[in-house]
Amino acid sequence: MRCKSCNGEGLIRCPECSGEGIDYGIHKCETCAGEGEMACSTCQGSGKIGLFERLKSKV
Numbered sequence: 089m090r091c092k093s094c095n096g097e098g099l100i101r102c103p104e105c106s107g108e109g110i111d112y113g114i115h116k117c118e119t120c121a122g123e124g125e126m127a128c129s130t131c132q133g134s135g136k137i138g139l140f141e142r143l144k145s146k147v
């Protein structure tokens with residue numbers, strides 16, 4: 089499924105797909121704003137966060 093926010097262009101700053109271009113549940117980490125900080129426990133420093141981790145972090 090093509091990302092609606094960047095129209096599948098995969099913009100690195102796109103908050104919906106974080107540069108993937110395809111919206112399959114990978115979003116920019118909100119805890120570190122996609123910076124991917126090593127200390128960020130939400131995204132493990134990747135700056136991206138999957139749908140599963142998103143749901144898990146809300147619990």
Ligand SMILES: [Zn+2]
Nearest residue numbers: 091094102105
């Ligand atoms: Zn996008």
Ligand SMILES: [Zn+2]
Nearest residue numbers: 117120128131
């Ligand atoms: Zn993070």
